[in-house]
Amino acid sequence: MKTIKLTVAQALVKFLDNQYIEVDGKQTKFIEGIFAIFGHGNVLGLGQALEQDKGDLIVRQGRNEQGMAHIAIGFAKQNMRQKIYACTSSVGPGAANMITAAATASANRIPLLLLPGDVFATRQPDPVLQQIEQSHNLSISTNDAFKVVSKYWDRVNRPEQLMTACINAMRVLTDPAETGAVTLALPQDVQSESYDFPDYFLAKRVHRIERTPPTDAMLRQALQLIQRKKKPLIVCGGGVRYSQAAEQLKTFAETFGIPFAETQAGKSAVVSDYPLNVGGVGETGCLSANLLAKQADLVIGVGTRYTDFTTSSKWIFQHPEVEFLNINIARFDSYKLDGVQVTADAKETLQKLTALLSPTGYQAQWDNEIAQAKQQFAQELKRIYSVEYSGKDFIPEINDCLDTDKVFTEFIKLTNSCLTQSKVLGILNETLGADDVIVGASGSLPGDLQRAWQSKGINTYHLEYGYSCMGYEVNASLGVKLAEPHREVYTLVGDGSYMMLHSELVTSVQEHKKINVVLFDNMTNGCINNLQIGHGMDTFGTEFRFRNEQTRQLDGGFVPVDFAMNAASYGCKTYKVTNEQELRFALEDAKKQTISTLIDIKILPKTMIHGYGSWWHVGVAEVSEKPSIQASYENAVKHINEARRY
Incomplete structure (x- = not known):
């Protein structure tokens, strides 16, 4: 030695x-x-x-x-x-x-x-x-x-x-x-x-990094379970991407006619227009996946942690005889929901299950329900991507707020913008290239993206939603760019999260690694504002407003911020957007730049995309002076009693 x-x-x-x-x-x-x-x-x-x-x-x-x-x-x-x-x-x-x-x-x-x-x-x-x-x-x-x-x-x-x-x-x-x-x-x-x-x-x-194979006993139990079921649904989690098992997932799904839904981490393992891909599932899921989830008598979780958003707080899978088959490299996750445990590599397991199940002639019995659900979703997607503000009679997707019209009038007067969030997302989805990567993490955007974003390329959807960390977006985008310098990287971020942390935007300039920040400024922590309103509360501490000297509350006018000026001071190319024409110009011009860009888009509050037949368990006050909160609590109790307990 x-x-x-x-x-x-x-x-x-x-x-x-x-x-x-x-x-x-x-x-x-x-x-x-x-x-x-x-x-x-x-x-x-x-x-x-x-x-x-x-x-x-x-x-x-x-x-x-x-x-x-x-x-x-x-x-x-x-x-x-x-x-x-x-x-x-x-x-x-x-x-x-x-x-x-x-x-x-x-x-x-x-x-x-x-x-x-x-x-x-x-x-x-x-x-x-x-x-x-x-x-x-x-x-x-x-x-x-x-x-x-x-x-x-x-x-x-x-x-x-x-x-x-x-x-x-x-x-x-x-x-x-x-x-x-x-x-x-x-x-x-x-x-x-x-x-x-x-x-x-x-x-x-x-x-x-070994591919741990499933044991014969695991495979035997999994096969017995699948063959007893008529309407299985696969949940494609992040483990599919990390195991590089997308092709094996597609083969398994095609061979047996089984649709698959996506988690935030699993999205873009397979492109969205694939016939058996029914989109995001759960609390932030889309129409097609959630329709099928409620009918599934078997859920095959592949590389998923079964978070509360994926399972809609263990409520979305409503078939009275639903069971779970869990394929996961982590034993901790394969044990969840009392499922049949296949603690093994996703790629190895899907290959073996396909080979063993094929001789039995097994076929799922969804008939044309998969195509129908996808068609319904396509129509809904077209609708939400074309939503435009129409004046005093406009009803947003989030419409439980009594003073919505007042908020809109105030916002439009201040910004001269009446762009809706869903419309902007539609333009982005249309404009960005098939190989471009989007990055997100917190606020209302992850929900809207899982519900509506159509992944046109593989591994182009990079969402951190395990911790939903405000401030991840801009900084992690530089990490994505360092990993794949040939790709255009777009940060989709709200104003609240941008202000939380965007320091490495300067580092992207220093390192000559271009990222594109698409900033949705609605002068509100919109996701939590919606959560308040949707559960019977008034707006409280979630809109970015001046302190009112008369009421001594934060209920004065909106606080305007020029985010484009902020990014310009770092050396970025910036754009200010208040209408569709300016947005389309900014997106096209940003593609031509060699330095990092920031597109400051003023977005009407409360114009994100609503949920599709889902429920999320949050703490609602059991005792309240407001009838609306009392009603919300009663609704929560009803759903808790319908959900799986563990």
Whole structure:
């Protein structure tokens, strides 16, 4: 055994630079680089190591620690979890900023390696700058907060510990069932300490991501269940994309005449106009999928976590004899809804099920109901994409608000725009290319997109909806662009989420990586405003209004913001849009640009797309002075009693 004398940070950099994965016999480099914001807790340790010899790692500069970690998540997600960026920050607020991103990664099962600096292991200068002193436990630092949102957490208090910490970090990062955020806290004094590291720790290491096959017993039980059922429905989750099982899903569906619906993560695994693709399902589902979901006597979940939006809070699957067949690499998910568990790779399982079921002559008995549901949805899609404001008699999709006309009049007078959200989405869907990627995460847009967006290309729909993290959109779009530089990337984001975090728009300019921000400005946290109104409340704290000195409430006029001016100050090409002609010009002109663009679109509030026969369980006050809230509570009780309990 040979040894090499290195600092802990230098050894870490060499280790990260030599990690590879193997999928289906093909080896690729796993860690492309590191996003960094340097502070006193990491600049002279990890920063020195990267400056001295970063190998083939690309070092990129972030503007906000959460933002750069969102870039890394977007990059890994678009690379189907087969390539990542690590992120490093100083101790204290820099590290704390990454906690939200860690939660986003873990909720979505996306590999994210975080390398925050930490307080001194020796404790000699305590309290060091940015240190939180806990009088009951001096070992606690900001980084302990990562424990609840990380899939693996470690603190390297001695140089020798780096080796097992790194090996375990890679174990989790490359595990398709258990991946998520991995946090290695690095005390700043330990980063700079030296140690004689064995050469085999620094050697090239290949991590195989295996396709776990289903057992014979799993397949036998799955086949028996399918053959007992007449109207199965597949739910295509994100696991279909990560397993690269789209072709196997199509073959299985075609062979047996089974329609499939999409989750947010599964959308665009197969294009939307595929005959058996019935679209998004659940609370944010579309008309066709939700019609069939209520009739299905078997739900075949492929790579889905069965979130409350997918199952409409366990209410949408209403057939009295409905059962569940769960194909998932994660045993935790295959156990959900008391389903038959096939804990295995989606691609392998679908291939084997197709081969074993084919000789039986099995066919689903949907007859022409699939085509009819798709036709109904096509007509509805045409309607909602053509909705235009028509003046005083206009009834929006969200029409439970008593003062809707007053809000419209005020908004139009202020902005000179009467564009509806669904109309704008229709123009976008028509205009964007088949290979263009859209990115979203929060507010009303994810619901509208899952209901109505027609994916024309494969892996062109990039929605983070496991954590629905406001601020993900703009920043993750840069990650998508880094993953696939040849594609045009469009961020679809509301004004509330844009203001939450858009720092890496500057980084896109710095890196010459063009992204297009399509900003829907309705001067409201519209999704939650709709939730209030739809459950009997008045608008309260969700519209962006000036404080009224007479009422002392936030019920004055709308607060106007010039988002185009904001982005222009960063060096972006910008557009201000208040009508269809301006929108079409902006979209065409943005395609010609080589720098990042922002299209500031003023959108009438309350003009998003409503739900289709779904229900979502939210906490409604059991006691209220308002009859409308009392009625909403009674409605919630009714639906809870109709839903599956666990």
